Amino acid sequence: MNFDYNEEQQLLADSVRRFLARDYDFEARRQIVASAEGYSPQAWATFAQMGLTGLPLPADCGGFGGGAIDLMGVMEAFGEALVVEPYLPVLMAARAIARSAQAKSILPAVIEGKTKLSFAHVEKGARYDLSRVKTTARKSGDAWLLRGEKAAVLGAPMADKLVVSARTGNGIELFLIPGQANTGYKTLDEMRAADIVLNGTKAEPLGGDLALVEEVTDLATALVCAEAVGAMKFACDTTLEYLKTRKQFGVPIGSFQALQHRMVDMCIAYEQARSMACLACSKIDSNEGPGDRARAVSAAKIKIADSARHISQESVQLHGGMGMSEELKVSHTFRRLTVIAGQFGDADYHLARFAAL
């Protein structure tokens, strides 16, 4: 039993934090969000130099073969700083490609930071059900052609290649298509996404199946739990600071018991959420089978969704009017936590999945 990061994990998380503090503070982030690209090519290049793009990928493709716990500290740092880089979609697509015959031809450029990927799976109306795919892949001569529509594909506007799921005669399989010229739109949490229309789009088969989609999604869910923990930490820290400095009736508002107890409950929710993120990431890495993994990930996502909602709402409320202002970072943390609560399945979805396992 040991809840510390090892030395390598801690060093990596520390250097990511240092970089973000210097080059990705709230003002820098505001400019990145407002830019045409919607992400920072310079930050992305730095992430690649630091090894973040290679960390979760296999060694025979130039990666480091790392797991979820290796990334936990990094994701917490991303959550604190509200990083809008398309890290999760790249990672999801890369992990899917890692199982294909094309791994060695595609992944080295991803690891170098030259190629960005996206994972186009979700369709309108499917909500969180990963098995609901209507997009089809049909073979015509030597070529595979995709028809259908993928929705809200995170990181698609900046992706050089997209992994797309589609139905064949064998159920769900994965395909690779080139990046689509699509400016997309800004999500509620100020990231970039796009809808992808496939009208007989030529695609390269990658193999894979629904189980692989579930595996990749569970990994991303565990990591987004860790990111949420970082965002919640910021929300708790900044709210506590505000309670200590904001004065009304001649005293710091943190001297009022009604507010103290609410702050305490936020901190308890944070600790409980962090515990569940640890559980999810460690079950991803321990490889005890998909049932065990899914159960831990769903349990974690239930707690993260509940805590994200609780902490984000309370952090705005305890800031009073200032919490509503877009000038304060806490209001942007509110946006990110609101999106995370539903990302890869909201609490209701995961409650159903948890009970069924």
Added chain:
Amino acid sequence: MDLNYSAEEAAFRDEVRAWLQANLPRDLKEKVSAYAHLSKDDLMRWHRILADKGWVAPAWPAQWGGTGWSPVRRYIFEEELGYAGAPPLIPFGLAMCAPVLLRFGTEAQKKRFLPRIYRGDDFWCQGYSEPGSGSDLASLKTKAVREGDHYVVNGQKIWTTLAHYADWIFCLVRTDPGAERRQEGISFLLMDMKTPGITVRPLILLDGAHEVNEVFFDDVRVPLENLVYEEGKGWTVAKYLLGHERMNTGRIGESKRQLAKLKEYASSLKNDPRFRDRLSRVEVELMALEITNLRFLDRMRRTGQPPGADVSMLKIKGTEIQQALTELMMQAADPAAHDEFSAAIRKKYLSMRKTTIYAGSNEIQRNIIAKMTLGL
């Protein structure tokens, strides 16, 4: 990061589990499982079985019978007791009076009381709360006036758990009403419950059970040798005990057993999504608390620092979970049933409301966290 026990710790857990399987008397286990009343004999029979095994006071120093286990092993042991459905070990002697004597007692006091506590010869109770002094304990009024080689005690304690079983009571009393700080006028006294002038009157709680009492002191003469530590230093002693709260405050093992039982008992509701989701949320909260508890234990092991306000968090969450489990159990019971078990479940729900009030109400625990952890 590794959430699992080490191979040695896991082997220890298996050893404890196997021993409990073989040595926890079936009739006691069944009583606990049925939420039945546990008599003094039931409690003390189990106490003595553990004492004979050498496991009744693991945290004590080895010379007095402690096992020398690490905090992690002690935690594992206590959680296994709860998980197995063992009767509770009453903490007043083993986990409250004894640590106080070990830290502040004279050699004579240690020799006189510790072996008897260990063997279960004396049943102890705790005299802290008074009618006017609950959360604000330092306002207590029961007074002890020195007369020759005795203190003469007058006053009243309330909510005194199992005082009707007790041979001895440890009390906080006011020895100096004029002290500048009211905490400085308090002393820690040990009293034989057979001393003339002590009267125990039952207080029946909302579940109809007799568990707590009022204890009246009317010119009770207590030998000076029963003072622990110095006169006027009782508050120091009481604070030490607060910081000494055990790391199993969250009662994970016990709640895991209740959860398993609830799942079995409520099987007819497993397809009701409303009930199912409530159950799942409690289960997730318990999974989280178990890991939170292990994280705190790991931190304590690394830093060597006492757990402090961490224990308050475990108390808040642990008791909320215990209450939620009994509430769901009651909800799962057939509303038309009034057999013995259904009745016991409903009474258990009533009884468990006490958990968020006793041992420092959950509001007091939040005050502690706000002050100690958050600096508010």
